[in-house]
Amino acid sequence: MSIKTLSLRTLLFLGLCQTCRRSLASELRDQPKKIAVVGAGIGGSATAYFLRKEFGAAVKIDVFEPETVGGRLATVKIGEQEYETGGSVIHPLNLHMKHFIDNLGINQRESVPSKMAIFDGKELTFEESDWFIVNMLRMLWRYGFNFLRMQMWVEGVLDKFMRIYQYQQFGYSFSTVEKLLHAMGGDGFLMLANQTLEEAMLREGFSQVFLNDIVAPITRVNYGQSVRINGFVGAVSLAGADSGLWSVDGGNRLVCSGLLYHSKAELIPARVTSISVKVRPSKLGTTTNFYEVNYVGESGPAHSLYDIVIVATPLHQGKSDISFPGFSPPIPSHYPGRYHQTVSTLVYGQLNVSYLGAHQTPAHFTVSEVLTTDSEGCALHSLSSVDPVSIPPGYQRPPASQPKVWKIFSPQPLSEEQLAAIFLSWDPAASETRWLAYPAYRPPHRRTPPFVLHERLYYLNAVEWAASAMEMSAIAARNAALLAHHHWHGLAGKVDQEDLHVRIRGEL
Secondary structure, eight states, X not given: OOGGGSOHHHXXXXXXXXXXXXXXXXXXXXXXXXXXXXXXXXXXXXXHHHHHHHHOSSSEEEEEOSSOTBTTOOEEEETTEEEEOSOOOBOXXXXXXXXXXXXXXXXXXXXXXXXXXXXXXXXXXXXXOSOHHHHHHHHHHHHTTHHHHHHHHHHHHHHHHTHHHHHHHTTOBOSSHHHHHHHHXXXXXXXXXXXXXXXXXXXXXXXXXXXXXXXXXXXXXXXXXXXXXXXXXXXXXHHTTSSOOBOBTTXXXXXXXXXXXXXXXXXXXXXXXXXXXXXXXXXXXXXXXXXXXXXXXXXXXXXXXXXXXXXXXXXXXXXXXXXXXXXXXOOOSSOSSOEEEEEEEEEEEEEXXXXXXXXXXXXXXXXXXXXXXXXXXXXXXEEEEOOOSSOOTXXXXXXXXXXXXXXXXXXXXXXXXXXXXXXXXXXXXXEEEEEEEEEOOOSOOOOOOOSEEETTEEEGGGGGGTOOOHHHHHHHHHHHHHHHHHHHHTOGGGBSOSOHHHHHHHHO
């Protein structure tokens, strides 16, 4: 049965049945007493939420976070309103995120109509019309059926991607990113992850001009990188250009705080410095492994023992300094690869439309999102007019002739000269955030970190080396909670099973 024939309600009902079945089977065994989650971004907070569902009310869940809950989901206040500075949009097929806001009682933000244009560093090469048929005719005239074929290609990838929700509703989990990808899309997904998006799309018959003019601007706004990112994350990026994208009313970070509250986890404002394994005697005369989490909080250094630990923060240079002493084989503090810098700058100002080579007067320039091609001398990845995280009644986005808030993605911080070129006037109190937001995708990446670092020590952010997105973190969180549950209760048949789409079709 196709995922599209199952409603979200049906999937959640099936998942509840499976969870109840696992809970009944697990009552005969002791549950863990303490679980630690390191990190309170969307991945860590979702992990706490799913752990509570898997292990029940008795287990104590501690979440360590030295900074603000939400991680790379963040807002900044400009004037009297708050604006997203981190992850800002969610795809309509992101079922975990939709389930979160439904269960937490959070609303989707009211959408505001928008128009897109593409800038090559000198002029606008494409500007979206208010009329759908005009946009389609322009695309057909310049690129033939490439645009329609791209939508069909991405839809084919999404059809296979959606299998993960069925697998997780039936309690199946995966120990590595490669096994997760293979379960969703077979060898095709593994091939996508180990070739560039450019190679994958050229092989499918897309033209180089279309890749340069249309695909590259999309990958630049979503990941700050070119069409030479891996094909799987490229497909995720193209899906992010779909219609129906949404955000959370009040800011996407509210999902993280809501999940933590719903999980009844204890938030510990501390930085984890090391995780080591300790052997302790049990009542039965055998030995039991525990994990000692060492951390530094407001009261100084401290440590605590846990049955299960899930690391939900990147173990890469510049992102974390957690050490893992005493493990055999050794667990590295930093895995290969690096995170890519994107600078997010929010500016309240009046746009200089001549900077974009626009022919309209500022009063008639209604484009709200400017994407950029991978052209020499183009210092921006994107330029977007942004709306508050809560849309006031009667709100209308001002035209370019009036000052408003713009978000600029760029590889480096913007200089005063660059700001003076982009804006006629601006508030000097601009908000600048230097994000190491996602990996630098340079396929092939054959040394992807595993989800399982030790017997009951898990690493959530391994999934980012396939693709980094809110929903990918939520999927990895559910996977980690399932792995922890199955390993604790000895349910090996629920881990790394092959041909799941055939098996589940039979169960349905």
